[in-house]
Amino acid sequence: MRLRAVTSSTFLLIILSSLFVDVSVSASFLPALIKGIPLWLKNSRTSKFSSVWNKLKSLFTFKKGLKLGDVYKGLSEVKEYLDIFGYLNSTLNSNFNDTFTLELQSAIKQYQKNFNLQVTGQLDQDTYSMISQPRCGVPDVVNTTSFTRWWKPGRRELTYAIHPRNNVSNGVKVLLRDVFARWSNATSLGLAETASFDGADVRVAFVVLDGEGGTVGGAETNYSARFGSVYLDSEEKWVVKGESDEGEVDLESVLMHVVGHVLGLGHSFVEEAVMYPIVLPDKKKTKLAYDDLLRIHRIYGET
Structure with a gap:
């Protein structure tokens, strides 16, 4: 079924x-x-699910982690993902771009801490592998x-x-x-x-x-x-x-x-x-x- x-x-x-x-x-x-x-x-958060997941599925082929200051096509989708699940605040970043910012570094550190990954603040392969897993649509970080x-x-x-x-x-x-x-x-x-x-x-x-x-x-x-x-x-x-x-x-x-x-x-x-x-x-x-x-x-x- x-x-x-x-x-x-x-x-x-x-x-x-x-x-x-x-x-x-x-x-x-x-x-x-x-x-x-x-x-x-x-x-309306759920209306974003489809576009984000479809782009994330085949996005990354890099071998080493992306870090603060890097510009990489597709980072905007990672930001969108982290926004949907509570790690970033879209009201402060209405137009996500492909630049690795301090806000993204902070969000990735929190994500890595939550999922018991090595806390580097970089988008490494272990972090991306976790992001690409099937999951619940409810945010991890809720302001209550x-x-x-x-x-x-x-x-x-x-x-x-x-x-x-x-x-x-x-x-x-x-x-x-x-x-x-x-x-x-x-x-x-x-x-x-x-x-x-x-x-x-x-x-x-x-x-x-x-x-x-x-x-x-x-x-x-x-x-x-x-x-x-x-x-x-x-x-x-x-x-x-x-x-x-x-x-x-x-x-x-x-x-x-x-x-x-x-x-x-x-x-x-x-x-x-x-x-x-x-x-x-x-x-x-x-x-x-x-x-x-x-x-x-x-x-x-x-x-």
């Missing part, structure tokens, strides 16, 4: 996927696409330190639903139910499926993002309308059951990650954690690690 994703703040026209098929072994799925569906996802509940005060029961036009199989529904149950057990929140997508507190959809690789999914919250959005890229080779092969993405692991976001968690830079932002090959993450539990309990307390 295959599928794909977007974000939430103002309504966007996007292409939604449908047609999931039950599988009993490792397999990817290819959805039929339905055009022109207005969705509830909001953040506290979690604010987007649902109505006092609510302990939340509902979720998957977009009906995705027409997912029972296998995907069961997997989604299991994921929400695991987070429910960790938070003491009731998380139950509902048939009403528009009335659900958490709305899940497979939507078009940026093709295979790149951004596999993410989450957004709408504080004024009081709902959360979970999105998944419909063009990934999603594995519903079984081990993933090269180029495939384990759906359960990604769902665990993005549901964690909608419940208030940011990214973790502990590689074993569910909330680690990079999709690691051949590594399923279906159970909450110690770091995930430690941080979710800071929000909801021990269960």
Whole structure:
């Protein structure tokens, strides 16, 4: 099977996927696409995913690191990437160029520190290799330190639903139910499926993002309308059951990650954690690690 994703703040026209098929072994799925569906996802950041990832995929062939003062075709795309994920501030740099600036050096140092790379401030091969990995679309660096509940005060029961036009199989529904149950057990929140997508507190959809690789999914919250959005890229080779092969993405692991976001968690830079932002090959993450539990309990307390 295959599928794909977007974000939430103002309504966007996007292409939604449908047609999931039950599988009993490792397999990817290819959805039929339905055009022109207005969705509830909001953040225009996702509109940048496609152009950035497509240019980054085959950008660099250099052997040694780029450093402060260098001019190299394609550095503007690296700046765009670092801006999308919170390391640079586009309001200060509305037109990124191909010059290696002090701001870029600082952003790369923070990125290297986060991902346990050698902190050189240079765009070396190890740093670029990490940048080119499939990952979550939520920024790593967010200008807030506290979690604010987007649902109505006092609510302990939340509902979720998957977009009906995705027409997912029972296998995907069961997997989604299991994921929400695991987070429910960790938070003491009731998380139950509902048939009403528009009335659900958490709305899940497979939507078009940026093709295979790149951004596999993410989450957004709408504080004024009081709902959360979970999105998944419909063009990934999603594995519903079984081990993933090269180029495939384990759906359960990604769902665990993005549901964690909608419940208030940011990214973790502990590689074993569910909330680690990079999709690691051949590594399923279906159970909450110690770091995930430690941080979710800071929000909801021990269960």
